[in-house]
Amino acid sequence: MYKISEFAEMTGLSKETLRYYAEVKLLEPAFIDPNNNYRYYDDGSYFLAILLGKLRRFGFTVQEMTSVMEDESFAHLEDLLKQKKKKIHIQMEDLQLQVEEIDEFLASGKDESL
Known part of the structure; x- marks a missing residue:
């Protein structure tokens, strides 16, 4: 499991972007610690984060990215x-x-x- 700061560095997505993607249900953390609300991501989230980063660079809107994630x-x-x-x-x-x-x-x- 990776803290949000580690995961942001690994994926090239900012912490703010990761929080926003979680808010709009594009990429939710694998685990949120109930004691301190720290967000943790796992290896399975890595591929999705890389894909979302690519789509964003290709000019996809959040709605288009959501469509991709839902259709699979x-x-x-x-x-x-x-x-x-x-x-x-x-x-x-x-x-x-x-x-x-x-x-x-x-x-x-x-x-x-x-």
């Missing part, structure tokens, strides 16, 4: 990851268009000042 099927996770990837590609295209528009705007301003 790889097919569902794979579908969500493909959807997220498609959304990121669309955002990249939109950002590239914005960059091009800025370049055009800057270029038109230079032409007028001559």
